[in-house]
Amino acid sequence: MKASFFQRGGYSAPQEIRSTWPIPPVRYNPEFGLRSLHHAIEQCELADSLGFDWVSFSEHHYMTTVAPNPALAAAAVAARVRRAQIAMIGHNLTLNNPIRVAEELAMLDTLSNGRLVVGFLRGTPNEFQVYSVNPAESRDLALESMELILRAWTEPVPFSWEGRHFQYRTVAVWPRPVQQPYPRCYVLGGSRDSAEFAARHHLGLGVAYVPFPFFSQLVTYYRERCVAAGWQPTADDILYRGAVCIAKTEEQAQQDATRCVLKNLNVMMRDGVSEAVARLDPARMNMAKMEEFSIARFVGTPDMIVRQIRECKEQGGAGVIDFGFHVPGLTHDEVMLRMELFGAEVLPRIREI
Amino acid sequence: MSSAPQRTDELAVTFIERFVQAGGLEIRYLEAGQGTPVVVLHGSDGLTSSPLNNLLARRFRVIAFEIPGFGQSAGQERPRLMRDLAQTLTEAGAAIGLERYGLVSTTNSAPLVLWQAIDAPERIDALVLISPLALVPEGRIASSTHDPALERKLGEVKTATLVLLGTKDEVIPPETGRMYVERIPNCYYALVYDAGHAIEAERPEALFTAVRDFLEQRETFIVSRKNTVINP
Amino acid sequence: MKTSFFCTNSYLSAEAFRYQGWPTPPALFRSEVGLRSVELALEQAKLADELGFDWVSCSEHHYTPLLQTPNANVFAAALSQVVRRAKIAVLGPLVSMNNPVRIAEELAMLDQLSGGRLVVLFLRGTPNEFLAYDTNPDETRARTQEASVLITRALTEPQPFSWEGRFYRFPTVSVWPGPIQRPHPPLYYSGNSLESASFAAAHHLGLGVSFYPPHLVAQMTDHYKQECARHGWESTPDQILYRCFVAVGEDDQEAAALNAKFFVGDGAANLFRGRGAAVPPPTQTQAGFGLGELRFRGGPDTVVRQITEFHETTGVGAIDVAFGGAGLTFQESMKSMRLFATEVLPRIRHVGAGVARPQEPTGAAVSA
Numbered sequence: 001m002k003a004s005f006f007q008r009g010g011y012s013a014p015q016e017i018r019s020t021w022p023i024p025p026v027r028y029n030p031e032f033g034l035r036s037l038h039h040a041i042e043q044c045e046l047a048d049s050l051g052f053d054w055v056s057f058s059e060h061h062y063m064t065t066v067a068p069n070p071a072l073a074a075a076a077v078a079a080r081v082r083r084a085q086i087a088m089i090g091h092n093l094t095l096n097n098p099i100r101v102a103e104e105l106a107m108l109d110t111l112s113n114g115r116l117v118v119g120f121l122r123g124t125p126n127e128f129q130v131y132s133v134n135p136a137e138s139r140d141l142a143l144e145s146m147e148l149i150l151r152a153w154t155e156p157v158p159f160s161w162e163g164r165h166f167q168y169r170t171v172a173v174w175p176r177p178v179q180q181p182y183p184r185c186y187v188l189g190g191s192r193d194s195a196e197f198a199a200r201h202h203l204g205l206g207v208a209y210v211p212f213p214f215f216s217q218l219v220t221y222y223r224e225r226c227v228a229a230g231w232q233p234t235a236d237d238i239l240y241r242g243a244v245c246i247a248k249t250e251e252q253a254q255q256d257a258t259r260c261v262l263k264n265l266n267v268m269m270r271d272g273v274s275e276a277v278a279r280l281d282p283a284r285m286n287m288a289k290m291e292e293f294s295i296a297r298f299v300g301t302p303d304m305i306v307r308q309i310r311e312c313k314e315q316g317g318a319g320v321i322d323f324g325f326h327v328p329g330l331t332h333d334e335v336m337l338r339m340e341l342f343g344a345e346v347l348p349r350i351r352e353i
Numbered sequence: 354m355s356s357a358p359q360r361t362d363e364l365a366v367t368f369i370e371r372f373v374q375a376g377g378l379e380i381r382y383l384e385a386g387q388g389t390p391v392v393v394l395h396g397s398d399g400l401t402s403s404p405l406n407n408l409l410a411r412r413f414r415v416i417a418f419e420i421p422g423f424g425q426s427a428g429q430e431r432p433r434l435m436r437d438l439a440q441t442l443t444e445a446g447a448a449i450g451l452e453r454y455g456l457v458s459t460t461n462s463a464p465l466v467l468w469q470a471i472d473a474p475e476r477i478d479a480l481v482l483i484s485p486l487a488l489v490p491e492g493r494i495a496s497s498t499h500d501p502a503l504e505r506k507l508g509e510v511k512t513a514t515l516v517l518l519g520t521k522d523e524v525i526p527p528e529t530g531r532m533y534v535e536r537i538p539n540c541y542y543a544l545v546y547d548a549g550h551a552i553e554a555e556r557p558e559a560l561f562t563a564v565r566d567f568l569e570q571r572e573t574f575i576v577s578r579k580n581t582v583i584n585p
Numbered sequence: 586m587k588t589s590f591f592c593t594n595s596y597l598s599a600e601a602f603r604y605q606g607w608p609t610p611p612a613l614f615r616s617e618v619g620l621r622s623v624e625l626a627l628e629q630a631k632l633a634d635e636l637g638f639d640w641v642s643c644s645e646h647h648y649t650p651l652l653q654t655p656n657a658n659v660f661a662a663a664l665s666q667v668v669r670r671a672k673i674a675v676l677g678p679l680v681s682m683n684n685p686v687r688i689a690e691e692l693a694m695l696d697q698l699s700g701g702r703l704v705v706l707f708l709r710g711t712p713n714e715f716l717a718y719d720t721n722p723d724e725t726r727a728r729t730q731e732a733s734v735l736i737t738r739a740l741t742e743p744q745p746f747s748w749e750g751r752f753y754r755f756p757t758v759s760v761w762p763g764p765i766q767r768p769h770p771p772l773y774y775s776g777n778s779l780e781s782a783s784f785a786a787a788h789h790l791g792l793g794v795s796f797y798p799p800h801l802v803a804q805m806t807d808h809y810k811q812e813c814a815r816h817g818w819e820s821t822p823d824q825i826l827y828r829c830f831v832a833v834g835e836d837d838q839e840a841a842a843l844n845a846k847f848f849v850g851d852g853a854a855n856l857f858r859g860r861g862a863a864v865p866p867p868t869q870t871q872a873g874f875g876l877g878e879l880r881f882r883g884g885p886d887t888v889v890r891q892i893t894e895f896h897e898t899t900g901v902g903a904i905d906v907a908f909g910g911a912g913l914t915f916q917e918s919m920k921s922m923r924l925f926a927t928e929v930l931p932r933i934r935h936v937g938a939g940v941a942r943p944q945e946p947t948g949a950a951v952s953a
Contacts, residue, residue: 011762022759026743030701033762037697061690066697066762068690075662076698079627097684099718103647103655110623110653111663114616131684132756144546147520151544156612157534158648158860160543160575162517162559169543169575170716170860172608172648173655175596178616573863577719582751 001313001353004054004087005047005339006241006324007077009067012036016329017064036066039332040073041080043325046336048081050343054117056087056322059095061130071104078112086112089119089188089206089241089322094138095131098145098166102152102173109177116183119206119239120146122194141165143197146187150201153182186239190214192221199225204237207316209295215240215316223317235319240312242297243324246305246338246346253300256327260296264328298323302345309346313353366410368402368417373448376441378429381419382449386410389478390451391568392418394442396460396484399423404557405483405564409457412565416449418442420462435500439468443476455479455568460524460550463487464500470512471503479571480514481564484522484550488532493525507536513571514540517563519548519555539572586896586936587823587903589640589674590633590922594626594660595909596650602911606859607713608648622653625915627667629922634668636926640704642674642905647717649856651911655717658691665699673699676793676828676905677706677775680732681725682718686758688732689739693764701765706773706793706826707733713861722864728752730784733774737788740769773826779808786812791824794901796878802827802899810900822902822937827895829880831906832913833924836884843917844879847910879910885928892933902937 013032017023044055055077057070067073070088078086088108091101109116122142133141144163151161151171158172177183186206187198195218198205205222207215219238226233245256297312298305298321312318323342325335368383383400391413393406400419409415421431421438432438442465446454455478458466463485470477487503489495514537518527530542543563548555566574596602601613630641643660646652654660657675665673673695678688696703709729715722731750738746738758745759764770773791776782782805785792792809794802806825813820832847834840848854855861881891895901908925909918 022745022757023761024744025760025763028761028763030697030763030765030767033697034700034765036762061761063761067694068761069658069687069694071656071659072662072691072694072698075659076666079663079666095687097718100656100683104659107654107656107659110619111659113620113624130757131686132754147546151520155528155531157531157542157610158608159530159534160541160563161546162543162556162563163546164559166546167562168719169577170608170648170719172611174609174611174614174648174650175619175653176611176614176616178619180616572860575716575719575860576863577715577721578723579719579721581721581724583754584749584751 001309001318001350002053002236002320003347003350004056004320004322005044005052005084006056006058006089006322006326007040007044007047007073008058008324008326009040009060009065009070009073010036010326011064011066012039012332013064021063023063033066040066041077042332043335043339044077044081046339048084050339051347052084052343054085054087054320054322055081056089056119058089058121059092059123061095071108074108075111078108078115085115085117087117087119087322089117089186089239090121092121092123093142093145094123094133096145098148099152099168099171099173101145102149105149105183106153106173106175106177109179109183110175114178116177116179118183118185119188120149120185121188137165139191139193143193146197146201150182153177184236186237188241190218195222196225198222199229202229202231204233204239206239206241208241209243209297211297212311212315215312215318219316235313235317238316238318239320239322240316240318241322241324243295243326244298244305244338244342245296245327246298246300246302246342248301248341250300250304253304256330257294257296257299259328260294262293262295295324296327302341305342305346306349309350310353366407368406368410368415373445375445375448376432378421378431378441379426380421380441380445381424381426382445383417384415386412386414388413389568390414390416390454391457392416392442392446392451392454393457394418394420394459394462394465395423396462403553405553405560408557408561409564413455413568416446416451416454418445420465435464435503436468436472439465440472443469443473446476452476453478455481457481457483457564458485459483459553461486464503467503467507467510470510470514471506474511477512479568480510480512481567482514482516482533483560483564484518484525484552485516485533486525488529488536490526490529490532504536507533508538510537511539513567515563515567515574516540516542517545517552517560518542519545519550519552521547521549524550541567541575586892586933586938587639588930588933589642589676589903589905590630590638590671591642591644591676591828591905591907592626592630592633592664593651593907593909594623594643594653595911596653597622597625597915601650602855605855607856607861608859609650613650619653627663629919630664631667633922633926634671636923637930638671638926640672640674640905641668642676644676645679645708645710645714647714651853651856658688658695661695662698665695665702672702672704674704674905675706676704676826677708677773679710679714680707680736681709681729682715682720683732685732685735685753686739686755686760689736689760692736692770693740693760693762696764696766696770697762701770703764703766703770704773705770706775707736707790708775708793711856712864712866713856715864716860724752729775733790734788737769737772737790740764771824773824776805776809779805782806782809783812785809786816789816789818791820791826793826793828795828796880798878798880799895799898802901806900822896822900824903825899825901826903826905827899827901828905829907830878830910831881831888831908831921831925832879833882833888833921833929834884835924837887840883840887843913843921844882846912847879848912885924888925888929889932892929893936896936900937
């Protein structure tokens, strides 16, 4: 079992910021912002030294995070973290020019000495408001974007692209990724077409935050599609992303977990969650329920968490878990302590899972 | 994006049936539209009604030849070699009175247009090859239309050429486009997203946009001329 | 005089440069060369920092081994971690063809990552660049202007706002994080024409001029200064930036030998061939645009004199210097750079520094 440290790029302020979206820029304190980035880099360096296999980055806008383009955070961290893989999970495909995404990821592969891992994220409905994208188009847009990115990495000669959402008459990305033909990729999403795309293109599948039974269903579907496409995925092809609340006692961990609900995250973290919730309980899908949805999937003492990780493997076949330690309200030092506890008492025991 | 794309209006254009003598054969063709002439050669389905031709006829004078050996022209004895058949079609164009024209092929009529560009370059403004079956990717079996003599001479094609392939093409892998770029000096290669081998049937407007722009602008079709002003 | 080291991140193998025209087919990219190039580029940047350059810069370019930085902000993020003292100068993002709000977000992140050392030049781009994202060349001037104003606003507005532009519409702009430097990092506008110089002056932006010979630069800078006065402000010398190629030899003779082969292999001229030739150069580009010229060359004494005279003629107070043309080996350009840093830099620092300036961000607050 591989472990990834999800560096969410949170904004470290003495007091938690609660706000409707968007948070006015005037509330941004540059000193805290500077500190936030130092904290982010420190956490990545700690993760590297503790033995996490990857450090990962994700795109969020206009909220209490400091990485609207995670590629910049990844580039900076790649210069400081020399061993762990640099995982871009990832660019929000519906907000971005796919050629530019292909170029940035290729640059990151060269900047990280060939350690890049890629996760294709579709993005969530509220994020679409950032650059004013029509949510109804997002699925088709993301699918076309992924296909164009893969082509842009692999065509040896300049070519044109006549798409539905994108038209480019000259594509000839340079540099190319250094990993050939391209880095390991995962398609993130809780939907059938994500699984289908991944299967068809021999890519991995990534699922975020959903309860394990639903994860299991998705992976089963993905495996079927892979077989139909003529190949068998291994554990390394299956990624799960979830939040961790680790403590010496169960009570302490549960306390942390109650804070890991969507509404406390200022509403933005929804990779596949809304679809997942609807599938699980369509009759009760409403805003109140979603706001109370907890992203904490690994909660408890180290022993309990090791068991939960085993469950994640048994139910969904995950070979990589991307762990987020971002409990709202925790200070940087508190996060580091939890990481150290995890590194000492969980990491060594999950290698052979 | 300013406005939603328009659906194809397939009823708008009426093609007139005509005949011309060339190379000892009577060649049937359909014609519609005005302006710059564009000769379109059909694929293995023969000369049928075509969404692409309908769209092209709003912008160009479209001449769609029925290739000898197909449809109503089936009975005649046609030249055995592709090159000779291409020559006949060039003569047919001349007989109609065409001096310079754009030339479009579909699937296996690609060798015919490539030979015309090699043997009569002064007549051809631009070449467009839609899902061409002239080059065989490695490891594949050559079709009956494959012409090794043509492959050797592709370097002589000076005409600006556009190759279009659908990303879901299961007859020829779309990567084959690169092979044309590597062999033909002034060649461009476009992938049409989410279209199979019969691009025209699935995404006629996208195909029309690329073909129209290339026929009108040739190499400079890569330069965007879109007006993206939202409000003045 | 502020001196900036242009970190080109060039691909370090001649094979890719034998290809005529732009773009270069990606098939010519070799992973091991790509890795080595970026490793050396970052080492060079670190060295420039240690040798005393005031800034280390990079610039956005697409589809070319000459400058492998399609998103200069990503490269600058890496630079921010190896260059600890010098400013991080992005000269610049191509604002004619990118999402301006995203550029603003990236610039704010860079100011954080560098601890408040960012400098930015808003670039329009050479004509071949417009082909990379299918931008209409005829729209690029207006786009560059609108984007520059929007990016500046996005970096400075305290409350969320909407933007109803000609080319951009955003219902909500509310950039987070914001910059460290307040009101914003030093901003420049690329002006290789009188009109651009006027625009820069009107919007309280510094002026960036590239490659022209001194008398033409002087025309633009004189016009810029007049326009600044007309808009009620005075620029400082380091708000006028000049980008150029330089070769320093141990003596004038050695430099002449470097000059002879500096652009062999065509280098930048290749960007205007192949598909790059499909777009004509902008109408505002004047004859005499010296993209292929080695502006300052000679032994150290000669170069000091040339730069001093250049300042006197034009008022330029910041130079962004490239030491490598495609015809020089890596070692040759490094030697030239070291000579410049040790023999020239210390002697040109005082040039143009007539008035003592406090340590404050250059570029006044944006007016409405």
